[in-house]
Each structure stands twice: as C-alpha cells, then as structure tokens.
Amino acid sequence: MKIVIIGNGMVSYKFCEKILSKLPAQAAEIVVFGEEPRPAYDRVHLSEFFAGKTADDLLMAPADWYASNHITLHLGDPVQQIDRSNKTVHSYKGITEAYDYLVIATGSSAFVPPIPGVDKKGVFIYRTIEDLELMRDYAPKAKRGVVIGGGLLGLEAAKALLDLGISDTHVIEFAPRLMPRQIDESGSRILEQQLKQLGLQVHTNKNTSEVLGDETITGLQFADESILEADMLVISAGIKPRDELAKLSGLETGHRGGIVVNEHLQTTDPEIYAIGECALYHGMIYGLVAPGYEMAEVVASHIAGEAQQKTFTGFDMSTKLKLIGVDVASFGDPFVSAETSRSIVFEDTMKGVYKRISITNDGKYLLGGILIGDADAYNMLLQTSKNKVVLPPNPEDVLLGSRGGSQEAGPGVLGLPDDAIICSCESVSKGAICGAVEAGNETLDAVKKCTKAGTCCGGCTPMVKDLITGTMKAQGKYIRNVICEHFAYSRQELYDLIRIKDVRSFDEALDHYGHGDGCEVCKPVVASIMASLWNDMILDKGNDVVQDSNDRFLANIQKGGTYSVVPRIPGGEITPAKLLVIAQVALKYNLYTKITGGQRIDLFGAHLSDLPDIWEELIEAGFESGHAYGKALRTVKSCVGSTWCRFGLHDSVSFAIQIEERYRGLRAPHKIKSAVSGCIRECAEAQSKDFGIIATEKGWNLYVGGNGGSKPQHAILLAADLDSETCIRYIDRFLMFYIKTADPLTRTATWLNKLDGGITYLRNVVINDSLGIAEELDKEMQALVDKYKCEWKEVVESPELRKRFNHFVNAPGAKDPTVKFDNMREQKKAAEWK
Amino acid sequence: MSTAISTNTQTTVEWFYACNVIDVPPNGGVCVKYDDVQIALFRFARRDAWYATQNLCPHRQQMALSRGMTGTHNGEPKVACPFHKKTFSLEDGRCLSDETECSLTTYPVKVENDKVYIGIMQEA
Numbered sequence: 001m002k003i004v005i006i007g008n009g010m011v012s013y014k015f016c017e018k019i020l021s022k023l024p025a026q027a028a029e030i031v032v033f034g035e036e037p038r039p040a041y042d043r044v045h046l047s048e049f050f051a052g053k054t055a056d057d058l059l060m061a062p063a064d065w066y067a068s069n070h071i072t073l074h075l076g077d078p079v080q081q082i083d084r085s086n087k088t089v090h091s092y093k094g095i096t097e098a099y100d101y102l103v104i105a106t107g108s109s110a111f112v113p114p115i116p117g118v119d120k121k122g123v124f125i126y127r128t129i130e131d132l133e134l135m136r137d138y139a140p141k142a143k144r145g146v147v148i149g150g151g152l153l154g155l156e157a158a159k160a161l162l163d164l165g166i167s168d169t170h171v172i173e174f175a176p177r178l179m180p181r182q183i184d185e186s187g188s189r190i191l192e193q194q195l196k197q198l199g200l201q202v203h204t205n206k207n208t209s210e211v212l213g214d215e216t217i218t219g220l221q222f223a224d225e226s227i228l229e230a231d232m233l234v235i236s237a238g239i240k241p242r243d244e245l246a247k248l249s250g251l252e253t254g255h256r257g258g259i260v261v262n263e264h265l266q267t268t269d270p271e272i273y274a275i276g277e278c279a280l281y282h283g284m285i286y287g288l289v290a291p292g293y294e295m296a297e298v299v300a301s302h303i304a305g306e307a308q309q310k311t312f313t314g315f316d317m318s319t320k321l322k323l324i325g326v327d328v329a330s331f332g333d334p335f336v337s338a339e340t341s342r343s344i345v346f347e348d349t350m351k352g353v354y355k356r357i358s359i360t361n362d363g364k365y366l367l368g369g370i371l372i373g374d375a376d377a378y379n380m381l382l383q384t385s386k387n388k389v390v391l392p393p394n395p396e397d398v399l400l401g402s403r404g405g406s407q408e409a410g411p412g413v414l415g416l417p418d419d420a421i422i423c424s425c426e427s428v429s430k431g432a433i434c435g436a437v438e439a440g441n442e443t444l445d446a447v448k449k450c451t452k453a454g455t456c457c458g459g460c461t462p463m464v465k466d467l468i469t470g471t472m473k474a475q476g477k478y479i480r481n482v483i484c485e486h487f488a489y490s491r492q493e494l495y496d497l498i499r500i501k502d503v504r505s506f507d508e509a510l511d512h513y514g515h516g517d518g519c520e521v522c523k524p525v526v527a528s529i530m531a532s533l534w535n536d537m538i539l540d541k542g543n544d545v546v547q548d549s550n551d552r553f554l555a556n557i558q559k560g561g562t563y564s565v566v567p568r569i570p571g572g573e574i575t576p577a578k579l580l581v582i583a584q585v586a587l588k589y590n591l592y593t594k595i596t597g598g599q600r601i602d603l604f605g606a607h608l609s610d611l612p613d614i615w616e617e618l619i620e621a622g623f624e625s626g627h628a629y630g631k632a633l634r635t636v637k638s639c640v641g642s643t644w645c646r647f648g649l650h651d652s653v654s655f656a657i658q659i660e661e662r663y664r665g666l667r668a669p670h671k672i673k674s675a676v677s678g679c680i681r682e683c684a685e686a687q688s689k690d691f692g693i694i695a696t697e698k699g700w701n702l703y704v705g706g707n708g709g710s711k712p713q714h715a716i717l718l719a720a721d722l723d724s725e726t727c728i729r730y731i732d733r734f735l736m737f738y739i740k741t742a743d744p745l746t747r748t749a750t751w752l753n754k755l756d757g758g759i760t761y762l763r764n765v766v767i768n769d770s771l772g773i774a775e776e777l778d779k780e781m782q783a784l785v786d787k788y789k790c791e792w793k794e795v796v797e798s799p800e801l802r803k804r805f806n807h808f809v810n811a812p813g814a815k816d817p818t819v820k821f822d823n824m825r826e827q828k829k830a831a832e833w834k
Numbered sequence: 835m836s837t838a839i840s841t842n843t844q845t846t847v848e849w850f851y852a853c854n855v856i857d858v859p860p861n862g863g864v865c866v867k868y869d870d871v872q873i874a875l876f877r878f879a880r881r882d883a884w885y886a887t888q889n890l891c892p893h894r895q896q897m898a899l900s901r902g903m904t905g906t907h908n909g910e911p912k913v914a915c916p917f918h919k920k921t922f923s924l925e926d927g928r929c930l931s932d933e934t935e936c937s938l939t940t941y942p943v944k945v946e947n948d949k950v951y952i953g954i955m956q957e958a
Contacts, residue, residue, distance in 0.1 A: 518906070
C-alpha cells in the first residue's frame with residue numbers, strides 16, 4: 001500500500017503518527033510533500049517563537065523522525081498536480097509519485113481582505129515561521145503596531161507584537177466585539193479592559209478602508225474617516241482553506257472555500273481524503289488543531305481497515321486559552337437563545353472577571369458558557385455540559401463554588417462517566433486514564449506516557465492529576481503528602497507545629513512530632529523550616545548536622561570534594577578595589593574563578609580547611625556570604641538602568657541592591673532568584689526569576705513564579721505600576737506566603753502552578769488580603785529581615801565553629817591528600833571522576 | 835559502650851585511638867586518618883551508637899561520606915553521600931538506594947573513657 005500526503009503541518013504529522021501505529025511495520029510506503037522548508041511544527045504555540053523558543057523547539061518531531069519511520073519527506077516542494085485517472089501526483093521540483101490513497105492536508109493560508117495598500121512595506125501576515133522572522137526583523141524599526149482582526153489569531157498576533165517590544169499596539173476589529181465567534185459583548189468589554197491594562201488598545205466597529213503611505217505604511221484609514229498612524233501592520237483577519245489543488249483536480253469544493261468531505265473525510269474521489277483546515281464538513285471549516293487530530297484518527301482508522309470504524313461527526317469547538325495573560329474560554333454553545341435557556345452571569349469589573357453560563361430551563365443541564373479573566377473552572381464545566389451531568393440544586397455553585405457550606409460544588413471530575421473525554425487533543429477518556437492508573441501508572445508522567453493524555457496543549461493536566469489522586473484514593477492507597485517515615489506531616493503542617501511550639505532544634509522537633517532518628521529527607525526540611533521561622537545561626541544548637549551538606553559547610557561541594565565560594569555582590573555592582581580583593585584571595589588560595597549566571601564571581605577548588613581563612617579575608621574587605629549554598633535568596637540581577645543606559649526608566653541597580661540586601665540570607669523551601677530591569681527591553685531577564693521587577697513609565701511591574709532551569713517558565717504579572725514601597729510590600733507577602741505553604745524543594749513556579757486558584761488567588765492574598773493575613777506576613781518578613789547576620793562572619797569569629805572545617809578530626813589543618821587538580825586554560829580544574 | 839567485636843582464629847582486631855567523643859558532633863560524622871586510610875566515623879547520639887566505614891563513596895570515588903547526612907531507614911542506620919545522595923547501611927555497608935553499587939567496608943568502634951577507638955582487622 002502506498003499513501004501520499006500533501007502538506008506537512010500539525011495534522012499531517014499527526015496522521016503519520018496514527019497510521020504508523022495502526023499498520024504493521026513498513027506495511028505502507030508513506031510519502032509526504034511539504035511546501036515549507038522545515039518539517040511540521042507546532043503552529044498553536046507560534047507566538048512562543050518571540051518569547052524565546054527557536055524554530056527547532058517548535059518542531060513536532062525532528063527531521064530524522066521521518067527517515068527512521070521510513071517516511072519519505074519532500075520539503076520545500078508543494079504538489080502542483082493530481083492525476084486522478086493514473087493515481088499519481090506531480091511536484092514543483094518535478095517528482096512524480098503514484099498513490100493508492102491520497103491525503104490532502106494543505107491547511108489554510110491567512111485571509112487578506114481586499115483593502116487597497118496591503119502590499120505596502122511594513123504589512124505582514126501571521127501564519128508561518130517565515131512570517132514571524134520577517135516581523136522580527138522589521139519590528140525594531142516600528143514604534144506603533146496595529147493588528148487587523150480581533151479574533152483568536154489576531155490577539156495572538158498582537159501578543160507577538162508586544163513580545164517584539166512594540167509597547168504601543170492596537171487591535172482593529174470589524175465586528176462590535178472581540179472574538180465574535182467565541183464570546184459575547186459583556187465578555188468582550190471585560191477582555192478589552194484587561195488588554196488595555198497590558199498596553200493593548202482595542203478598536204471595535206472599525207472598517208479599514210485603506211492602508212496609507214507611499215511605499216511604506218504610515219497609517220490606516222477607516223470607513224468612518226478616522227485615521228490611525230502606524231508603522232507596522234499585521235493582518236490576521238481569518239483563514240482561507242488551501243483548496244486550490246483540489247479545485248484544479250476537479251474535487252468538489254465549497255462556495256467560500258474548503259474541500260467537501262463526508263464522515264470518513266473522503267472527498268468526491270473516495271481514494272482521496274482531506275483533513276484539517278482545508279476540509280469542509282457539513283459546511284463547516286474546523287480551524288482548531290483538536291478536530292484536525294480527530295480527522296487524522298478517522299482517516300488512519302479507515303485506511304487501516306480497523307474493525308471498529310470511526311467516523312467524523314463534527315467537533316466540539318470549545319476553547320480555553322491564555323491571551324496575553326488573560327484567561328478566555330468558551331464551551332458548549334455559548335450563544336444559546338433566551339427562550340430555550342436561562343443564564344447565570346457573574347461580572348467583576350474590579351478584577352476583570354466575567355463568567356456566563358447557560359442552563360436548561362429546568363435548571364438541570366449546562367448548555368454552554370463564557371469565561372473571561374478566570375477560566376480555572378473550564379475543564380470541569382466543559383465536561384459537565386458535554387456529558388450532561390446533572391447540575392447541583394443551586395446551579396450557580398458550579399460558577400462561584402459552593403459558598404457558606406463545606407461540601408464541594410458538584411461531584412468534580414470523578415463524577416464524570418467513563419467515556420467522558422478528558423484530553424480532547426488526543427481523545428483520551430476518563431476510563432482510559434483511570435485504567436492506566438489502576439494498572440500501576442501512578443504519576444502524571446507515567447499516565448502521559450501510557451495514554452498520551454495531556455501531551456498536546458496540556459490543558460487537561462489538572463484533571464488528569466485529580467483522576468490519578470482520585471483513583472488511587474478509591475483503591476485505598478494512602479497518598480497524604482507526608483515528609484518521610486519519620487514525620488507523618490506535610491511541610492506546611494510541620495511549619496505551623498514548629499512555629500507554635502517554638503521548636504529550635506531538630507532533636508526537639510523529632511521529640512515532639514517525629515520518631516526514629518530522622519534521615520536525609522526530613523532533616524534538611526526541618527532545618528529549612530526553622531531557618532525560615534527564626535533566622536537563627538544555622539550551625540548552632542546541633543543543627544549543623546541536619547543541614548544539607550552545602551549548608552553544613554556554608555559552601556558548595558564540587559567534584560573532587562573541594563568547595564566553591566561565592567561572596568555576595570548585590571545587584572552585580574562591584575568596585576574595582578573589591579575586584580582586586582577577590583583576585584588576591586583567588587591567587588593566594590589557588591582558586592579557579594568564573595563569573596556566574598547571577599552576576600557574581602565564583603571561586604572554585606577551596607579545601608575545606610581553607611574556607612574560614614578565605615572568608616576571613618573576604619569579610620575583612622567588606623564582603624559577606626552570598627548564600628550560593630543555601631535554599632535561600634541567591635542573587636538579584638540587574639541591568640545598568642537609568643544611571644547610564646539611554647533607555648533606562650528607573651535606577652534598576654539601586655533597586656536591585658536594596659532588594660538583595662533586604663532578603664539576603666532568607667531561607668525558603670527552595671532557592672530564590674530575582675532580577676530588576678530598568679525598562680521593557682528586559683536585559684536583566686526578570687521574567688525568568690522567582691520574582692522579577694521591570695520598570696515602567698509609572699513605577700515597577702512585579703512578576704512572580706518565573707523559572708529558568710530544565711523547565712523554563714515565564715513569570716506572571718502580579719501587579720503593575722507600583723511605587724518602590726508597595727512593590728517591596730508585595731514581595732514580602734509573596735515570599736512569606738510561599739515560605740509558609742510550599743512543599744519541600746518546590747520552586748515558586750511549581751508552587752504557583754499547583755496553587756488552587758493560581759495567580760488570581762495569589763493576587764487576592766497579596767494585594768486584597770483575602771485571607772486577612774497580610775499584616776502577619778508583613779511582620780514576619782520584617783522580623784526575618786531585622787535578624788539577618790552574615791553566617792560566615794559568625795563562623796570566622798568563633799573558634800568552636802572554625803574547628804568543624806577540618807578534613808581530619810585527628811589531624812587538624814591537614815588537607816585531603818586525595819584531592820587532585822588538572823590544568824586548563826591557565827587555571828585549574830577538578831580531576832575527572834571515575 | 836562498645837559494639838560487638840568479632841574475633842576468631844584467623845583474625846584479630848587492632849584498636850587505634852581515633853579521637854575524643856566530644857570531637858564528633860552528635861548525630862554527625864567526622865573523617866579519621868589512619869596512616870593512608872580515611873575512615874568515616876559516625877555518632878548516633880540519640881541511640882548512643884557508633885559506626886565506622888570507609889570514607890570513600892564507591893559511586894564516584896569521592897572522599898565524602900564523613901560529611902554525609904546520617905539517618906535511619908526502618909530503623910537501620912545509614913548515611914547519604916553528599917554528592918549524589920546514595921545511601922549506605924552503616925551496619926553492613928551495603929548500598930540501600932542502588933543494589934548494583936559496591937558495598938562499604940565497615941569497622942567496629944568502641945568507646946572507653948570518652949575516647950573513641952576504631953578496630954582494624956589483622957590477619958593472624
């Protein structure tokens with residue numbers, strides 16, 4: 001059997017994956033023609049290209065995936081002709097391939113309205129990586145960007161412009177509201193208001209009549225005679241199915257485009273299928289990826305001749321997405337008429353939240369709804385409507401949560417029927433997920449691997465997690481999140497107990513709340529809790545032996561058993577005189593020196609017994625511990641800011657120093673990194689930090705929950721345009737709340753991801769004091785700040801503590817003779833280990 | 835207090851003085867030099883027990899076990915290497931976190947008059 005696929009987008013790739021899994025190995029010869037120069041990539045996450053992802057990051061599978069699965073891939077070579085009588089296709093580069101089955105997956109192109117002047121320089125469409133590269137190259141010249149189209153893609157394109165640094169960005173929509181297919185006017189108003197806060201101006205009811213300018217765009221002329229100046233325009237006004245090849249081959253197409261298909265996705269020629277955005281089923285083009293994947297599944301099943309033939313019968317077009325940081329979701333039928341339904345509306349213009357659900361007249365079933373600003377309930381509501389789950393007696397509970405009582409609103413995800421689809425991208429049912437858990441896949445990763453649920457958009461992850469927990473509970477498995485065999489408490493519980501009982505040593509904690517001797521898991525947890533609560537010297541009261549190894553010796557152990565030393569250099573600012581001291585110390589103790597990622601200097605290769613002497617010299621010169629060894633505040637990175645930089649809005653260095661000095665030595669469930677940028681160019685990369693600050697015209701924007709490392713994540717805006725004092729107060733509360741509630745070794749990003757209610761909840765706690773604990777958090781943080789002492793200074797001044805830094809207990813001062821170094825680039829390096 | 839000393843016809847134990855009790859942090863470890871051999875000595879103050887093993891972690895050949903964190907697993911005393919957190923039983927030296935890892939050499943310990951002695955097996 002030979003299958004030829006025209007087009008190599010996401011749906012084409014998915015079809016390859018599905019047909020491979022359904023047929024015996026190499027039972028079919030598969031040939032794919034793609035028009036673009038690179039293999040299929042993730043177009044759904046295209047805007048992440050500007051947020052730092054590379055074209056390679058976006059690939060669905062690397063180029064060699066095709067070869068290793070015996071798929072012939074012709075890239076940059078569109079098919080130009082289908083010879084249906086001879087069952088062959090001919091490509092642009094002159095390749096002819098015969099086929100038994102032909103699958104057209106040509107997708108769509110951007111619909112460009114016939115406005116005079118759209119061919120001017122500075123006008124772009126938003127569709128492929130090449131389009132994005134052109135935009136990226138042009139953006140530095142542009143001051144004001146405009147997007148035509150206020151739908152899903154248009155708003156994505158507007159985000160792309162913001163990401164490119166064009167802070168003055170406008171969106172033009174012909175309809176009276178944004179996202180006219182998904183949301184209603186009230187929802188649109190709230191969305192507009194939220195987008196405006198993020199620097200995006202929205203103009204609805206605007207009919208663009210001309211693009212102004214000679215060769216290059218200078219502005220837009222509207223039908224109401226108003227003009228908007230602009231030097232960059234992105235058109236994202238809809239899609240146009242790529243049906244020209246089908247038309248040319250005599251296949252039936254729709255009036256407004258699209259290749260007509262039946263429920264098997266067969267075109268008018270039964271040996272030719274069409275899938276994805278080029279296919280027209282019952283007069284409808286499905287412009288989302290999930291229905292495209294479903295079509296791929298149906299065709300693969302049909303060609304493979306599976307016993308249980310699947311058919312395509314339309315697709316639920318519910319969507320949830322984050323548009324420029326604002327949740328937007330619509331599900332079921334969001335526009336049910338007033339006669340056949342009743343609606344429940346919740347609107348909060350303070351917080352920018354709008355929720356509307358439509359329910360049947362008898363109040364029993366959920367028909368559809370719209371969520372703006374807070375879409376946490378989306379998955380649950382979607383499944384409730386799809387599966388016709390009977391609503392609770394007070395249907396508003398599903399929108400607002402049960403109030404006043406302690407019982408949960410509705411039965412939750414566990415109440416869904418087994419055939420409820422949890423992952424709509426990969427069509428994985430609740431039954432399949434629970435079955436996988438019962439078969440022993442008890443972690444999210446294991447379930448993802450086994451069922452593929454949550455591997456595409458990830459939107460169902462919270463439900464999958466709930467199903468794992470629920471299924472395990474139902475099996476009678478104990479899943480309480482306790483620390484280890486010695487303490488039957490969660491970290492948060494233990495934190496409260498230690499605080500209430502004023503516990504100051506690990507032994508006391510074990511006596512009161514634990515049993516046995518402790519271990520390498522609970523010891524550092526208790527040590528960290530006590531440090532976060534009391535900020536006592538961590539090596540006192542016998543607590544030295546329960547610190548993680550690095551904390552115990554106040555230095556980072558490195559290959560070979562020597563240590564590295566990182567003095568604090570707040571904000572990355574250092575005088576030449578202090579640089580000289582570091583150089584002298586490094587020379588004297590023969591240390592390898594390297595600049596760290598956090599704008600500090602790391603001195604490697606120090607013998608344990610040299611550490612107190614090294615620090616004595618550093619402290620003498622005015623340095624203090626950098627806590628590089630601790631689960632503590634590390635560094636507050638800064639750009640040079642307004643003191644030197646011609647773009648700088650505020651003095652980012654001074655603010656970074658102030659913040660670093662405020663939180664130095666603060667111990668937490670995990671390390672904490674921060675940065676301050678002096679303008680939107682974000683040279684300090686503040687959005688990759690646990691908390692990051694970016695100067696605005698009016699003050700500071702505070703972002704939280706960012707992360708670099710293996711799972712990078714951008715920080716989320718907590719509050720905008722703050723004065724310095726308020727900014728610090730919010731950071732105080734954020735950090736204190738994190739310290740009190742996070743699990744051990746959980747970075748702020750993971751903590752925030754797991755926090756019920758997410759950033760909205762956090763904002764309420766930090767800004768609106770919804771828990772009534774703000775004053776307490778403020779006081780606790782101030783107490784920690786006031787109690788700060790440099791722990792290395794305390795060691796240097798204490799002969800007792802200095803003794804602990806000997807390698808041999810019975811030969812003080814003698815160095816470990818097994819430590820070996822090699823040479824590299826005029827410095828030393830640790831000898832390679834075995 | 836002393837741990838059991840095994841003697842039979844082939845081997846005898848030679849005790850050497852390592853340090854004073856007070857030199858070893860309660861519930862922690864120190865490294866003892868015995869000629870060219872490095873021995874990790876651990877003091878479990880809560881159960882008044884002492885253990886000694888080779889200081890070298892067999893995983894990456896690092897002289898580090900004396901700086902590791904002590905603890906128990908189901909009551910069995912253990913130490914975790916500071917490098918990669920492999921854990922070893924202090925009773926028989928076997929690796930608890932990785933069956934394929936080599937075991938540690940263990941040494942008997944005894945305490946007399948607040949002085950700590952470590953026993954070295956001598957072939958008769």
